[in-house]
Each structure stands twice: as C-alpha cells, then as structure tokens.
Amino acid sequence: MSKKTIMLVCSAGMSTSLLVTKMQKAAEEKGIETDIFAVSASEADTHLAEKDVNVLLLGPQVRFMKDQFDKKVADKGIPVDVINMADYGTMNGEKVLDTALGMIK
C-alpha cells in the first residue's frame, strides 16, 4: 500500500491542525503510512499543485468551498468532502482518518 496523502482545509488552518495531529496518531497506531496536513483556504492551491493529494477534507465552517474545490480537482479525480460535525467537534482523528481512507478509490 502506497503512502496516502490527506489534505485538510479550513479557514486559517488552525483548528484542523489539531485534527491532523490526532489523525496522524491514529494512522501510526494502525501502521498506515500517511502524509496528513492542514492548510488555510488561501494556501490550498499551492499545495494542490505541489503535492499528489489523494483526498481533500474541508472543515465544516468552510463547507461553502466544496463546490469550488470539486471543480478545481475534478480533472485530478481527488475526492472532496466536508468533515462530519460530530467527528470535528470531538476531534475524532481515528474516525476522520477512516472516512478519508474510505474515500480513496
């Protein structure tokens, strides 16, 4: 299994960075090789260009950007979704990780 790259996007990349930490921890426990990182909305484009992102997750507060990202990454075939509010509210890294991995085709 190759390395999975998961990109989290929120307004400033602050709150999602905590989630990233928790997801990384969960991945380690499961022994899955991942590259998980959080960026602010404005940084997203640069990262998309530089990295080979497998899945893109949005913080609920920037749910409105989903359409925008859907279009942007359509040609790359990257799945995009909004993080479940309960998982986000409780910073449930394991569940968000599972969701993300499930989204990768």
Place this chain on the structure above:
Amino acid sequence: MASRKETILQFLAENEAAFTAAEIAEQLDLDRANASRYLNELYKSGEINKINGRPVRYQKLIVMESIIEEEAFSKLIGSDASLKMMIQQAKAAILYPPNGLHTMILGKTGTGKSLFAECMYKFAVESNTLNDEAPFISFNCADYAQNPQLLYGHIFGVKKGSFTGATEDRDGLLKKANGGILFLDEIHRLPPEGQEALFTFIDKGEFRPLGESGTVTQVSVQIIGATTEGTESLLSTFKRRIPMTITLPPLSERTIEERYDLVTTFLQQEAYRLGQKIVVEREVLSAFMLYQPEGNIGQIQRDLKLVCAKAFLHYRTQNHDHLQISQKDLPLQVQKGLLFIKEAPESMERLIDMKKSNFSFLPASQERILSETDPAADMRVYTAIDQKVNEISQGEVPDNIELETLLQSDMEEYFREYVEKLSMTDIHQEIIPQEISRLTDKLYDVIEERLSRKYDGKARFAFALHLQSMIERVKEHRNIVHPDLNDVRKRYSKEFQVAIELSGIIEEEFNIELPFDEIGFITMFLTIELGETPNQKEHMVEVFVLMHGNSTATSMLETAQELLDMKYGYALNMPLTMEVQKMYEQLRKLVLENQAQYTSGILLLTDMGSLTSFGNMIYEETGIRTKALSMVSTPIVLEAVRMASIGRSLEDIYQTCQSNFENMTRQMIQTDDKKPQAILVTCFTGEGVAAHIYNRIKLNINENKVKIIQLQFLHREAFKKKIDDLMEEYEIKAIVGTVEFNYQNIPFFSAYDIFENEKLNLLRRIVDEEVPVEQIVSSLEGQLVHVGSVQKLILLLQKMVHEIQSQMQTILEPGVDIGIILHLAFLVERLKTGNFDRHFPEREAYQKQHRLEMDIVKTAMLKLEKEYRIHIPTDEIAFVVQMLVNNQMN
C-alpha cells in the same frame, strides 16, 4: 256530500298505493277540483296521508295497532297529544313501500328534530322495515359549512386525487349509510352543488363521489333532513324535492302537561346521572313551566343543566346531602316565567301541588332517556367542578374561606389572566379565520357605539381568539360554566345588555345558540380595560452594572442592550485610578435620587473585589432590597437585563442568574444520561391553537428524536407543575403556545413566531442535535493554554454564535456553528499569544457589500474582546462573516 268523502276514504283504504287527486277523480268519477278539496279536508282531519311532490299524492293512513306494539315514539313527550300527527306521518314515511320515503323535518331550534329522527330509525327497526344492523348515520351539515368541498366529499365520498390531500378513495356518509338511514341536520347549509347531488340521489338513487366523472354509485338509503324554518325559497325547493315533510311544533304549541313532563323528566335524568337527590322549590318548577325560551326544548334543557351545575357546585362545596335548587339560582329569563303565573292554566294546579313547597327527584329510574347522542348527557360540567373542588380542597384552605367563593374568585382570576396574557402575544392572521376577524370588527363597532368606549387592537385580538374557541365549543355542545353569572349581570348590567345584543349577532352569523354563561364571558371581555400596560414601571427591578476599567461596565451593558434592542439598566465604570469610596458615593447618590422608583429592588452586577460588598451597604443605608452578583460576564448581564425589563422579581432574576452560572459548571459534569428531547405545544383547550402549531412544526422537527407534546394551558401554576413532571422524563427544548410563559429558562415561542420562518428556524436550531460541550472541551485539552477555562470559552462562543445567527436571521448548515466555534477558539488562543496577521482578499469591497453582517459580528465579538482582552482584526471578522454568509441553508 259526506258520502263522497267516505267513498274516497274507502277507496284509499282498499289500496296500498298513493294516488294523485286526478287519479282519484278519474277512478271514482268525480270532479277533479272537488276530489282535490275532499282529499285536503281528509288530510286536515288526519284521516289520510299526504305525500308532497309533483304532483301531490294521497294515501291511506298506515294503521299501527295491527303491526306491532311499538315503543320508539311512545316515550316521546307529547306522543299522544301535540306530536300525535307528526308521529303518524313519520311512521308512514318509514313504512312506505318499498324503502320508505325521504323526509324533511322542519321545526325551530330546540324542538327535538334530531331526537325525532332517531325515533324514526328505532321505529324502522322495531317494525322490521330495517334490520337490527342497519346503519343510522347522523351528520350536521353546519360542521363543514365553511368548506363546501369538504362537506360534499364527506357526504358523497372522495375520489383519489380530486384535490390535494385526497391520497386515496374515501367513502362518504351516503355509502356508509347503505341499507339504513342518513340523517342530515341543518340540511340548508348544504352548498348548491351538494343540494343538487342530493336531489339527484333522491330521484334516481345514485350519486357520484367528488372527483368521479364516470361511474355512478348506487345505494339504498333513506334520507331524513332537518332544518330550522329558513327562507321560503329554500324551503320550497326542499319541499318540492323531498316527498314527506314533518313539522315539529314549537314549545309554545305544546300543552302545559307536556311542559310539566319535559321539566320533570330532565330533572329526573339529572338526578339519575348524578346519583343524587335533587330538591327544587315550587317556584322553580313553575318558572320552568311558564317561561318562554326562544330556543324551545333545547334551551329548557340547557337552562336546567346550568341550574343543576350551580346546585352541584354548592352541594360539593357545602357538603350538603342533596342538590337544592332555589328560585334565586335561576337565570333571569327563567325567573320571568313566574310573571305569567296568574295567566297560567288551571291545570298547573293539578300538576304542581300548591301546598308543597319543595319537590324531590330521586335517582331511581332512567325511563325517559331516549337519545344516546343527547347533548345534555354530557357530564363534563360536573366533572370539571368536581376536579376543581378536589384540587382546591387537597391544598390548604383556611376554614374561614368559603370554598364556593374561592372557586368563583378563581374563575374570575383565570379569566383576567386569560385576557391579559392573550393580548401580550401576537398571533398571525391565518390563525384567526377571516370570518371571525370580520365578525370581531363588526361586534366592536357595536360595542364602541353602545358603550362610548374605545378598545385597542390587543383587546380585539383576545376577543377574536375567544370567539373562535367559543363558537367551536358551542357547536360541539361543550358547556362552560360561569359561576359568577348573576353577579356579572348585576354589576355590569350595561355591558351585559350589549353582550346580549352581540350574542344575537353571533347566533345569527353562525347559526348557533349561545348559553347565558357564554354571554357572561363576553360581558367580561367588555369590562376589562386593556389600555397601556398599567403600573409596570414601578414593579421593575433596576439593574446596575459595576466594573473595573474605564469602560467595561458601559460596554458590557451596551452590548446587552443592543442585543436586546432596549435601553435598560445603568452602567458605572470604575477606572483603576478611582478610589472605591468615590465609586460607592456615586452609586449611593444615584440610588437615593431615584429611591421612589426602586421599590422592587436593585440588582448589582459586579466583576470582583470590593464592588461585591456594595450590595449590603446600599441595603443598610437606603432600605432598598439589594442583591449583588459577582464574577459577572456578559451573558449574565444580558439575562439580568432581559428579565428585569419584563418585570420579573428580584429574587427570580437573582436565582436565575446564579443558576446560569452554576449551569456552566454543571454542564461539564453531566455526561451520557441524556433525556429524550421534547417541545411543548400549548393553548387553552389543548386542541385548538395547539393543533395548528403542531401541524406547523411537525414538518420541521424530526419526531423520532424530538417528541412534540400538546398540552392544555389553563392555569399558570398547574401548568408549571405539569412542566416539572415532564422535565423528569424529557429535556424540554422549547414551549410554543398562545400564552407567553417564562419558566425554567425554557425558550418560549409564540404562535405568531412559529408562523415566521426565521423564528421557526430558531426553534429548529434549538432542538438540533448538538455536540455536547464537554466533549468539545475535552478534545481540546492541552491545546488551548492561554485562555483560562476552555469550557467557559466554548460556552461563550457557543452562545455568541447563536446570537449572531439570530441577529442575522439566518440558519446555518448543520455543523457550521461547531466549525466556527472551534475556529474562534483557536483564534482567541492565537491572539492571546501574539498577533495574527492575514488578509482577507479585497476586504474593503467585501466590507461594503456586507456592512450589516460585519456590524453584527463585530458587536458580538466585543464581548469576546472584553472578556479576553484581545483585539480581533477586521480581516478576521470578515472571514467569520464569510463563513456565516456563505454557509446559510438554502
């Protein structure tokens, strides 16, 4: 001449069929005009039957004795006197081969049309014309008169898809009555298309359900229609199309013996129903036999019921061993009967023993109870009194207070409460049908002219609501007792006169009859002043916000005032350079200057230190009750100002604010044992307005997760108790109802609110599933280290985000609020540790475009800035606005 008449009689007696005058003239070789005259004479003398139609037919009388020992009609009072001929007609109509004759029963209100129709059915069964299982269906066309389509569908059935909501084929009453009798009361209320369809059925025995264009349905049903004597043209249509017409006599045409039977039978029945002896004074019997009720027998029945209810109240509260009815208990109109005692027929004396002063009715037998649907059989009046008495006597009642008086004053209080609360709440027009609001305006034209008084919109509104439920109540024969009726009549004779005039208008408009008790209630509406909210000012608690810092107090209070959109409360700032003594002097001066206004007390909201001790000092120096809360944050200021401004008591506000504070910590501890959520929906009857509300919110609330409970709201205290009980089982998220009700900090929504999308959304948000605060807090553990209590921050943010949403009148996609809360939590942390510098693209343009939203968010953020002594950059506010604006639902 007599011989020719006899010939005709003989001829008819030998034939089963009915004949026209022309046929008889031909058969017997008579002149047609003469034959017609003889037939008419024979009919008038009761020797033959006449069957209306075109042409009119005549038939021999059906001789009953030969058929059976019948009972159906024999129990009717007057069956051998005033009703004799009508019963003959009715029997003929039933026995007429092959399936009986469709019949119209005419008669003034209260002459017993429904009962008579029931007797006809019973007779049909007794005479084996119908079998035991044959249906008898009774329906009052006035019930759906506002909705002709519904009425038509109810009678003739509905074909799937004929209108929105007709999701399946539905049988009408006609189909259900197949093989039996369909009784249509107030048949004149049928819309023209309904009449036409009914006549088609009468002529051909077939009909089409609503929306059915093809096949016709055929059933065998005998129609009995009833109507009060309406307009001539309408009547002639019915008479022409419906072959048999029976006219029941008004009360004035009944014999005095029948009057006696009626009154004593009713009393006997009440005694039986209550299982208690009823003793009446002779004058009571005389009055009931002689007064002239416009509502005929029905009104005698109601008046007697009312009198019995009063006697029952007395009996229950005074612990008598029987019910006693005296002349003074009688409604005025009944008492007036005694004025006719001189002209009373001699037979009165034979019926009522003049030597006896009291007459007893024992609960021995039930022989005359005829109708199962008899509205007088309704026991609710007694049950209500009973409950009330029990309720009160279980509590502590001082011996020197008379229960009866207590009940009556309770009634008055209930009424006052009813009106005041009603007028405070506003309700959308759609709740009040147009015909009611039109009628209300019409009535107030009369009221204002007669009483030369003005009534405001609130009064009109309260009255309109009352009218609506009153009309429903009367139509459903639900009695309401006004125990203070006589008193009201005496004390407000002028208003009472006007109320009687109004009742006439209402009765005409809705074709109902209003009992005196209802008129009593209307009277009270006219006497209650609903002007400006009186002397509320002096009942309000004053709120002082005292804080350290140059402007902390001012800005906290301003924030609260802005959010509440009101000017209430005082702010006193204490710059760090100011001496405590000086601060105290300022406060003391302010209090002393306005001492007269602070009779309800003062609440001091402070942050810390010596300011907290001001409370006691102020109390000792001025004697004004003063409470102080320390460690106050903006949410508490908000709550205190809100409560004070609506006139809540000092103790109440103090307790609530204190428990709010405790709640913040308690919520932390509370864990998994979550109760199911519920919304309470209330109104006075628990079925009227509440049903409207229920239908509205059930579409917006997931009933699997949130239970919607409909409740009756009669008395405030009783309702509180009910809520307490329910809170054991449910987490009550909101109360929705007609009466403004603040309790246990449960959000209240008026019916008016619920019909506004914005408020409905708020309700929806309140019951939205939330991620528990303690879970959010624990997931952030160790991450936010510069903000003090994380849980306090999250609670503050949560409230703030909710407030912003209300202010912006917006509802966000689920989960967005949590996202924003977390975003802001990290933002506060970041700002506490240093600057956070990022730019919102083209901010200036965005700011202009969203000026209002920017303002709202900025204002809300003030609290956060004060609380955490940070400055939130405008760019960040713009980012938050963007999250709010772009994430709105639809």
